[in-house]
Amino acid sequence: MNSISDINLNNDYRHNCKINEPNLVILKCGEAGQIILPDTTPGGTTATIATVTIDTSKFCNPCTKLEFTSNIIATPTSPTAPVVGTLNFQVFRFCNDQQPIPIGGQFSLAVAQATAVPASTIFTFFVCDCNQCLNGCCTYAITVTAAGTIITGNIGVFAARLAAITVDNPE
Template identity: 65%
Template sequence: MNSISEAILNNDHKQGRKSSEPPLVVSKCGESSQIVLPDATLGGTTVTTAVITIDTSKFCNPCTKLEFTSNIIGTAFAGALNFQVFKSCNNQQPLPIGGQFSFVVPVASLFANMFTFFVCDCNQCLNECCTYTVMVTVGGVNITGNVGIFAARLMATTADNPDLCC
């Protein structure tokens, strides 16, 4: 946790806060990552592009907005990349959060595009750490050309709704 997050996180936070108190809010940026998928990568190939872990132990009714951003660069690339966010709490099986987001290039091209999306998760595991992972799956049969996903990062903003706290 960085110093800004710690300053925002009130260590005296307890369930049953008065609704007149400001809601608890924490923002966190995941590490930047990158992957490269070479020519003829098989459809169905899945790789991790971004990961972030959120500690919800200080919240009584957390809701998290997850924002994914990346730069996608292709050389003679044609194909589909399907992005999906998954959540895992307490070493349980990962659960999908929101729908898939697709990046499709129908004709082999040279390009550099920014790709971003967000999802919200208001059904969190209380008093635990939740790990969110963005997975990318090659759609279709195979890709043509090479494609890289660079500066891939997941950012999370978690807020508490004190009106729904016990």
């Protein structure tokens, strides 16, 4: 074998990795969560709404796709009062004893309901994380923040769920 072939073998993740489980995949669904942001909730109010924990210790180079889904229900406080507010959603990763790391950007949903009838919206997004903590568990959490100055009316985030699929990424 020539020296170039030796270098390629040494850099091949399968030869550097200490596991022998090709095509390892984890699919994990977190528990459903919910929160209600009542009328006059001040801007900046933040809550964790969904989490999922995955064990990446058997992966050489884990890459995870995280998908969040929820049902947003806007309910007026009176027949003539509108529901107005913006919700910002953010994914964070927690590994070992490290500080939370934001994954991807914020996802925003503007709620504007002028009628006295409650309105429902399905809100979903996904992000990928290929820079995970090795040799341990990662917990991903979704936070929701009331943006702006104040929420008018009641906005509920229901059936909020975070699902993760993790694969070994050869690159």
